Amino acid sequence: MTSREIRLASRPEGEPQPSNFELAETDVAAPGDGELVVRNTFMSVDPYMRGRMNDAKSYTPPWQIGQALDGGALGEVVESRAEGFQAGDTVVHGFGWRELAVLPATRAQKVQSIDGVSDSAFLGVLGMPGFTAYAGLLDVAALQPDDVVFVSGAAGAVGSLAGQIAKLRGNPRVIGSAGSPEKVAWLKDELGFDAAFDYHDGKVAKLLEDAAPDGIDVYFDNVGGEHLEAAIFAFNERGRAALCGAISGYNGNPYGVRNLFLAVGKRLTLRGFIVGDHADRRPAFLEEVGAWVRDGKVKFKETIVDGGVEAAPQAFIDLLRGANTGKMLVRF
DSSP, X not given: OEEEEEEEOSOOSSSOOGXXXXXXXXXXXXXXXXXXXXXXXXXXXXXXXXXXXXXXXXXXXXXXXXXXXXXXXXXXXXEEOSXXXXXXXXXXXXXXXXXXXXXXXXXXXXXXXXXXXXXXXGGTTTSXXXXXXXXXXXXXXXXXXXXXXXXXXXXXHHHHHHHHHHHHTTOSXXXXXXXXXXXXXXXXXXXXXXXXXXXXXXXXXXXXXXXXXXXXXXXXXXXXXXXXXXXXXXXXXXXXXXXXXXXXXXXXXXXXOOOTTHHHHTTOEEEEOOGGGGGGGHHHHHHHHHHHHHTTSSOOOEEEEESOGGGHHHHHHHHHTTXXXXXXXXXX
């Protein structure tokens, strides 16, 4: 068999361009003992992938020029040489950016479908982004029922669930920022956010002050930069921030946060985290959030780009420009 895949052609300077990627065809090896061949049906593009395009040390290794990219994907097993898997099983795994993947069965997880819910949800609200929201809000930020919560990038896959978890846990006021009037309306009218604002409408610090006149206690940060600075101004004493991402600076020219000195007097906790460090919480996440999704208490959107693997680079570029509402996926 042959498969098409996306490889890194060059490292971007600033915003990634289509020329940084190349589409290639490759032979697919026969699976060995304990391996699967999976035909991908959906793949994920995620903001963290921008860091993997740089030749820099990080929590996950950089992509190498000339090699196939990788990331979250969902697909159907077409051949199995591993106990517990058979042709026709639907699995999630980390070998996206290609049509066919040969992988160890230990790197795949079977999908337990939920009636009325697309299996693609296991790349979004029930996958890594959803788990990130759950672990970050509950474990890292130590959410309490009386906390006022602010979520930046709240219309994305992670932020939209973080805000809903806070409301389902009984928090009195949840505020979100987003990048368009349509996204703001979705947060307030459908997801139950108490307030939301378009960060293009003025200085974020003033917009947040208007939305949270009594301050905030928890900040779930997907954006960094000016949003983080605004949150530090708005924090009440002993506020906690879960630092999940800083997409505002991923393409260069990061914003310099100028008010970190306030963290001392306010006794703030600003804690970065990687979701993989919380793997022991995944069963609790699937049980609790899976029930909310099944019962319609959690709502989610998917921005699906058709066109197969060759459409993935532009989908990724558009993600970094904020073109998605909810999870951005590429359908094969």
